[in-house]
Amino acid sequence: MSDTAAPAILVPPKPAAGHRGRIEVVELGTRFLLVSGWVTGPEGRAPSAAISLALPDGRAHPVGGFLRRRDLAERGIASEPCGFLVDIPRPEGPVETLSMALRAGVRELLVQPLAALAPRPFRPRGHLDHVAPDRIAGWAFDPAQWHGPAEEAALELVVDGTARIPLSLNATRRDLPFATVQRGGQLGFDFGLHDIARLMAAAGLERDLLEGDHAYALLAGGQRIGALQGSSSRRSRLVQRGARPAAAPAPAAGTAAEPAGFVDWHGYSRAQGGWFFGGWLRGEALQGVETCRAAARFEDGTVEVEAAISPYPRQDISGLGLGYIAFLPSPLNDPGLLQGLEVTLDEARPLAPSLGIARMPEAELVAMVRMLLGAATRKPRTALLKVLAQPAYEGEDTLAKLPVPLHLEVDSLLVAPGAGAVLMGWWLDPSRAVAAIRLRSRGTLSAPLGERWIATERADIREAFASRFSLDHAKHGFLAYVEAPGLDPADMHLEIELATGEIGFKPLPAPGGGGVGAIRRLLGAVQLAPDEVVDRCDRVLGPPVVALNRHRLAAAGAPTIVAVGDLPEAPRCSIIVPLYGRIDYLMYQCALFSEHGLPADELVYVLDDPPKRQALMDLAQSAYRRFGIPMRLVLLEENLGYAPANNAGLAHSRGEYVCYLNSDVMPEEPRWLDLLTGALEADPALGIAGALLTFEDGTVQHSGMTFKRLPQLGGFPYAMHPGKGRIRPPSRGLQPAEAVTGACMVLRRDLANELGGFDEDYVVGDFEDADLCFRIRARGLGCAVHEDAILWHLERQSQGSSGNFWRHNLTLVNGWSFARRWGHLFPEASPGTDAVLRLS
Incomplete structure (x- = not known):
């Protein structure tokens, strides 16, 4: 919000001692006004008097809570939460002719003509966080929910622009800064399996509409306020909601709900790639639980994932509950202060930071967790112990230490900003011992590389190892695409997991250059058979080529303009x-x-x-x-x-x-x-x-x-x-x-x-x-x-030279891009409609 609103008209009597404020923005709903601004008390603290807004009809509308405003803190105006966002009933008649008073107690701080604020139409806010057959979650803010009319407040999930699923608000969202001062934070929706089945049945729709690749839009009163695109099964579970959400203000005395437990300590482990939390939880609901849905809310973001969790006995809380240790994988290693943790067992259970909460040093963290769980001598039987059992990457190639013959070399690494990375190299696994190869970057582990992998001919590898292993083909080379938009090129390595559970590490070479040269190297490394084109373009070649091209174009400099002769005006x-x-x-x-x-x-x-x-x-x-x-x-x-x-x-x-x-x-x-x-x-x-x-x-x-x-x-x-x-x-x-x-x-x-x-x-x-x-x-x-x-x-002939695959493959990738946009106009014999490849 800005401090540059039109000048307020100050009127007597004098304002409450030490208080000052401003009305900044007014948004017009059909039956409400949404007003935002700020009020400070003495010395930039929170207001000490009751704050309200009043219109000429004489009714005062209380401001029920305040938000932390970083901009005001940086300008030395306020050191405590003092921003407000309040909705009030819209008076009859033209709003622009009215004035609004900002009051501290019974005294007026200022009177503001609404016309000077240039009121603007209100547009609902919201976001789709997750859409899948087992969960639909997000939030919506539209005061029409409680001011009416009902048709303006109707909340819907729209699939592919046609199918409509009515939703309702059923969840508290304390992670939204403004939610803390709006209707008790009841601005979220979160539906599980049973609720989704009920919603889909009521809408006359099938559950498979929430599977696969679809376009999902969130509508409030017919207005689009949030969207997701793509396959829900591949969507990341990491949710970051805005930049630096403000801490929720403490509820008034006597109204706070008892937390389900507390967080006593927490810390980040780069080796494990996530956050450990420890504390205690009331009751016995943790017994027998190994994983659960969890959300950690920090000052700069929220981590919402499937967590590994384990109970352990604590004598100091005997009879009250159980101690716990939870691990939440996340690349967010410095997201600011912890504001709360929530674990979902039989129900959502909020865990509050205890008064003496500690941030554990990384060097001590894992050793302490092992000690508390007694994991040093136990075999990894639970999900949390398996996390602790995985070896730590220390920058070394450890494949030679694995109990099977295994060779893997990455000859070239290309980073496609906004999409992921492409690895090209060769490997040998003569005993077929490898279960998965994954790339880890900043604590995040990719999907197995085998899901986006093209085997390539490497006769040199077959010849070099023919005397040691029985090799029945020469396709020991590979080109693999790792889909990871948030990839950190400075912090990447491969983790090779055997079927027996052992893990080896492989450092990666420095990324090669970008531009057309990178696209040439990528596309020149493969030859595609006709029946491979669609799949390989979809999963391996198309996304990184388009991303590499976008990145090189974005970095292009401005052209030089030269005029030769006098051009017409x-x-x-x-x-x-x-x-x-x-x-x-x-x-x-x-x-x-x-x-x-x-x-x-x-x-x-x-x-x-x-x-x-x-x-x-x-x-x-x-x-x-x-x-x-x-x-x-x-x-x-x-x-x-x-x-x-x-x-x-x-x-x-x-x-x-x-x-x-x-x-x-x-x-x-x-x-x-x-x-x-x-x-x-x-x-x-x-x-x-x-x-x-x-x-x-x-x-x-x-x-x-x-x-x-x-x-x-x-x-x-x-x-x-x-x-x-x-x-x-x-x-x-x-x-x-x-x-x-x-x-x-x-x-x-x-x-x-x-x-x-x-x-x-x-x-x-x-x-x-x-x-x-x-x-x-x-x-x-x-x-x-x-x-x-x-x-x-004259039609130059510049493509298709012998042995030069890259230009041919580029044509295929461009054909893939064209087909994704316009292929629906040519349904005849589209890819995937015929099990037989017909070349005639």
């Missing part, structure tokens, strides 16, 4: 031409453009080949002196690829229309651009227009695209060019098409800007033009080819 059309490799095409295009000139248009060349920067500037100056065609050069700092290069051209162009043109496309006749822009001007329902492209011999290269699923390429839909290679038929003028090629396409500039140009998730160059056409069609606009606008296309 308000051009009709911007012709954007990316250049890579053959920059000499600029000279040929300018020569042909010069026959008729481009008086109303601007020519924008984007250099996507930085080493040729000086050569291009020299070539452009020479072309201008020869042909008099002015142009703008957009010189990129590094090679970005087709979509980003064109988008850079769009950002530095000014035409009413935009023409995307390949450098190897040459005009055959002068009317081509007039015809394409004219078609768009004549028909507002036409979104994009393409030209008829021919080979040098006059046969058709492109006259619009259709799409067909190709089983030999994963069954993804690929662009087809009907009539390609045939003699050009008589012109039919403007003809509708499913899509047109990016080699020559024209659209309105405002539409191009609205769409953000080409989608840059298509890496280097494939499918961007088809995707752009389908996004335009999704807006209800048409796509067409003008058969009178004729250009030559």
